[in-house]
Amino acid sequence: MSESGHSQPGMYGQGRRRRRRRDREPGPPGQNLSGPSRDRDFGPRERRDGSEDPPGPLLQKTPIILAKPPGERSKQSAPVSGTSLEKPIMLMKPREEGGKSAAASDTASPASGPGVAKLEREGQRPTQPVYQIQNRGMGSAASAGAVDPVIGQTKLLPPEKMKHSIKLVDEQMNWCDSAMEYLRDQTDMLVVGVIGLQGTGKSTIMSLLSANTPEEDQRAYVFRAQTQEIKERGGNQSSGIDFYITQERVIFLDTQPILSPSILDHLINNDRKLPPEYNLPHTYIEMQSLQIAAFLFTVCHVVIVVQDWFTDINLYRFLQTAEMLKPSTPSASHDSTGSSGQDDGSEYYPHLIFLQNKARREEFCPRNLKNMHMVVDKLMAHSHLKYKGTLSMLDCNIFPGLERDYLGTEVNLFLLPVLENDGDEALTRAGSGSMPLFSLLPGYRGHPSFSSLVSKLRSQVLAMSRNQLSHTILTEKNWFHYAARIWDGVKKSSALSEYSRLLS
Template identity: 35%
Template structure:
């Protein structure tokens, strides 16, 4: 074999073996490829995940998560709003036609144990709603005084007596800031009372004001005579009709004595012995309430006697001393707290009305008669705004005696229980047998 042929033969052979070897290597690579592919696939997936982190899709997911957080926050705020009590603007009925209206009041109450209950009683037209309107507002503005004191000298000059219709009389008065409806001109002409039942209002600093209808009122008795169906729902059926009005007043007064921290007795002149007798009778007939622990609870509030429409001579030390001595003698056996330091005789409001000049102080307060024309004149006593501010601070500083409840909502349940005891009490029925 020549060198040419040998090189040609061995060249083909080498090419064959090289191709075979490369094929074997490729086969080995193919056999090793799954591991390599697996690794590269994992690397590719990791790289794909890294790329996805900067893609716009996660931005959409972030926006979706952000919206879900926003929705949950809105739902949380809505739940908080549902838990918060409603804001009350005008008074609502707590007691109407002999029934406790819990549905009217419960939305304005909350689980709060730091509250104060103030009620007011008195005869017709003495200014009960006016006093509560002044106490319920934080500040007394000129617009508020014009809205409350409807019978100023200017309005009397512009309105002829008995020559106006009830609708026209109401149009002359602004009632935007009035919380408790005062007695209007139409009520006076028709001989009807402005408040029926018990009205309820609670301030932002959790003071509950209760405005009660007048006792010993001819208008209430006239309503019973006109509608005898109300007698069965408001008082007992077997009571004499002529005594039903007074019995209802005694029941409401005894009811307020049991559920209030402070009870205000409003008068517009000194002295009405029938009012004192009525209040003492209500205290005598007030039933004793039992709590779940089978213990008898005999609660008595602070009693504040307010002389409304007081004149200049009522603020003199001599006259004020006489008034204090007479009230102290009449209420010497009362269980209500009448010497709590909430009157004018403490000396903290007026220097002239001090214990040295007027004797031991009781809860007697004077509110002067308001007149627009003589407002700027000197009257030897502080202004109406200052007196109301001092009265409000005295009421806020009153000691809160236990009412057998822990929160505002428990107080409402307690009111229903007390009114049920008052209506079922036999004391009022037995008292009617002694009435003339």
């Protein structure tokens, strides 16, 4: 009994030592450093079911945490002066205690719930994740810097096509901002303006150069032409300056007629009040025309002077006066001179094209054409405007038998015949009894067709050199602001005010 009694406590003591040894099993790293070293002395451990652990170190699964480290979260939450940070998009949400569903917590806070912030402060990983897909830019929790996919696709679309012209300067000579929405931040543009007397066909020419063809109905032109009623009344169709830009980024500016008698008649008969700096109505009309011409000479690459008969001396005197009163172009810091030795490098001058519209058959005669070039060259001899050397009818194969040096001093002169359809012309001949000799062949006109000549003119105008309008390269939007500043400077010009005082 005594031996068994002494052995009993030893057995119980040995069992206690095993339990203590089992309690010293290695825990998480960093908590129990003595466990693995003590277990190494006794070999493999025994499990409660009698099996032994496999030899070798224990492999633990690395937890995957779908959250940013606390350091980055603190940096993101810290406010930065002058910048607006986006809200973080939470992809995981815990299920709240008390049996509430995650959908209920969504309604309380669409972007992040209070349970998520609490668990993040405690450094724990949220359980039972609920994955969400948020439509950025559409919901109430959209961030300010998020880009809408629809807007991103819109930026890749081609520029919007204008259906008709809009006002750049209204009839009251006030600047309009409606053209700004059609302009872009790109520099490859060409600006073409037109001036001319009343009824010469300025709007028709600009429509044919920009977006229309001679076969279309004139009521569908982008620049409205004179209707038959306005022609019978002797009125004018255009007022102010009209704006149109093509998808090829060519800006066309159609203007009201210069020195227009219909505008003067409308001003007198409707008792419109004159600005205080003008005393007489005809002085005000002439100064309006000079303001428009001086404005075009500053902001356009090409200016087309349209006339329907050759030639008016007063028109050339008007062009030289507008050139004298045009505002000075901002120059670069360094001194530059042009190739001709004049101040062409510091002062900008556009290309000037004389367009003889509604030309008759005899004006296409080579001898008459040479005389017309000589007259224009003599009248514009003292002008700095680029009125020669950039457009040629001889390059269009209109006069195939003429040599290049036939015209001598060739100016920028182009001839267009009267616009009429072939069907109307055939009916006119049939009604007058003058049928052509061979009915199957077209009648002799003395010049190519109107549509072919317009096409050749358009190709030469669009091929004009695009010199810098100022000392910096302008985008389309910068050109708009530059043109608005020039127009305001033209209206307040001291030189124009002094000239109007001398007229009155």
